[in-house]
Amino acid sequence: MHPITIIGTGLAGYAVARELRKIDKDSPLKLITNDDGNFYSKPMLSNAFAKNKTAEALITTPVAKMAEQLNAEILTHTEVTDIKSLNYSKLVLALGAKPISLSDKILSVNDLTDYANFRNVLKDAKTVAIIGAGLIGCEFANDLQQYGNFQVSLIDPISHPLGTLVPPEVGQSLKAALENIGVKFYLEKAIKHIDSGYKLTLTDNTVLEADVVLSAIGLRPRIDLAADLAVKQGIIVDKYLKTSADNIYALGDCAEVEGIFLPYVMPLMNSARALAKTLAGQTTAVNYPAMPVVVKTPAYPIVVSPPAAGIKGKWKIEADKENIRALFYTEQQQLSGFVLTGTKVAEKASLTKQLPSIL
Numbered sequence: 001m002h003p004i005t006i007i008g009t010g011l012a013g014y015a016v017a018r019e020l021r022k023i024d025k026d027s028p029l030k031l032i033t034n035d036d037g038n039f040y041s042k043p044m045l046s047n048a049f050a051k052n053k054t055a056e057a058l059i060t061t062p063v064a065k066m067a068e069q070l071n072a073e074i075l076t077h078t079e080v081t082d083i084k085s086l087n088y089s090k091l092v093l094a095l096g097a098k099p100i101s102l103s104d105k106i107l108s109v110n111d112l113t114d115y116a117n118f119r120n121v122l123k124d125a126k127t128v129a130i131i132g133a134g135l136i137g138c139e140f141a142n143d144l145q146q147y148g149n150f151q152v153s154l155i156d157p158i159s160h161p162l163g164t165l166v167p168p169e170v171g172q173s174l175k176a177a178l179e180n181i182g183v184k185f186y187l188e189k190a191i192k193h194i195d196s197g198y199k200l201t202l203t204d205n206t207v208l209e210a211d212v213v214l215s216a217i218g219l220r221p222r223i224d225l226a227a228d229l230a231v232k233q234g235i236i237v238d239k240y241l242k243t244s245a246d247n248i249y250a251l252g253d254c255a256e257v258e259g260i261f262l263p264y265v266m267p268l269m270n271s272a273r274a275l276a277k278t279l280a281g282q283t284t285a286v287n288y289p290a291m292p293v294v295v296k297t298p299a300y301p302i303v304v305s306p307p308a309a310g311i312k313g314k315w316k317i318e319a320d321k322e323n324i325r326a327l328f329y330t331e332q333q334q335l336s337g338f339v340l341t342g343t344k345v346a347e348k349a350s351l352t353k354q355l356p357s358i359l
């Protein structure tokens with residue numbers, strides 16, 4: 001019998017395997033990955049200085065232990081280049097997303113190997129320039145400035161950090177809090193020219209030099225392997241996580257579920273639970289309740305549950321000094337998203353209950 005085969009051993013691949021083993025202990029199971037297969041939690045990459053962890057210390061379960069726990073064969077350092085070459089009963093694509101690259105000279109951090117490399121170049125560094133003031137850029141800025149003791153500069157063409165996720169009031173307060181710990185902002189400026197990995201000319205002709213430059217301008221789902229499948233932003237799957245081909249499924253950062261692309265941990269955990277049941281023979285639809293994301297900026301705590309993409313409505317903002325409750329109401333006056341900051345983050349659970357399900 002051919003094995004159930006999972007490509008990818010990130011949080012998504014391993015979550016499906018774990019969930020499957022809770023309900024099916026014996027079906028042959030194979031995981032294939034082009035990395036080393038050691039288990040780690042990717043969100044820890046952007047607060048590892050705060051937790052005082054090196055890349056190696058972030059590994060919570062080595063690959064051999066994962067294989068034993070999962071009763072699975074795990075092929076490491078094995079790049080799949082064509083899914084037609086595989087023999088499987090059911091195939092799961094958990095391929096993740098890859099950083100959008102500005103230049104080969106600029107680092108990005110999207111896995112443990114990247115992080116080990118990053119820590120290595122930081123050894124001799126004092127200053128770090130981060131391109132992109134989104135979630136990951138802001139988290140790294142906070143971590144490196146406050147806990148790593150680097151001088152961090154954060155560059156973005158938008159007018160406030162976390163631009164697309166939060167209303168401007170929240171972005172401005174986050175900016176003030178990060179400035180307060182020493183981060184320097186270069187907003188409403190893009191990169192015009194990169195002389196070497198270390199010298200950046202911005203669109204207003206500011207020249208910025210840093211010992212290390214980190215790009216955090218976003219990730220793109222890995223869809224190369226899905227050449228014969230329907231793809232859009234990510235690999236298109238229905239509510240059963242099924243791709244356009246029979247017996248091939250996808251989840252995590254490489255997939256868009258019923259047109260929704262949510263590259264975060266909670267959606268992939270929900271997907272993994274449903275998909276495991278389907279793989280075990282009990283076809284199950286995924287359920288997405290509202291799933292707030294905690295932004296790991298200890299200088300200014302933020303929880304975000306963004307409204308669905310494209311939905312029309314308005315933010316209603318209440319602020320008590322820097323503590324903000326921003327509620328997003330649709331044109332029909334339905335609460336459909338929120339952002340909480342400072343002491344207001346304590347309201348996360350009660351507000352989440354009031355939000356409609358996403359799927």
Ligand SMILES: Cc1cc2nc3c(=O)[nH]c(=O)nc-3n(C[C@H](O)[C@H](O)[C@H](O)COP(=O)(O)OP(=O)(O)OC[C@H]3O[C@@H](n4cnc5c(N)ncnc54)[C@H](O)[C@@H]3O)c2cc1C
Pocket residue numbers: 007008009010011012013032033034035042043044045046078079080081094095096097109110136222225251252253254263264265266268293294296
């Ligand atoms: C710095 C950072 C901080 C984050 N913080 C948060 C947070 O606080 N909260 C939150 O909810 N989300 C956070 N996220 C997002 C979250 O970590 C991701 O959504 C999640 O880890 C994605 O898991 P994945 O398994 O889909 O992808 P990945 O972890 O990228 O795994 C993909 C796997 O596929 C393998 N692979 C790919 N192509 C092939 C191939 N052709 N052949 C073989 N193997 C292949 C890779 O080697 C890897 O094992 C963060 C992301 C980053 C980068």
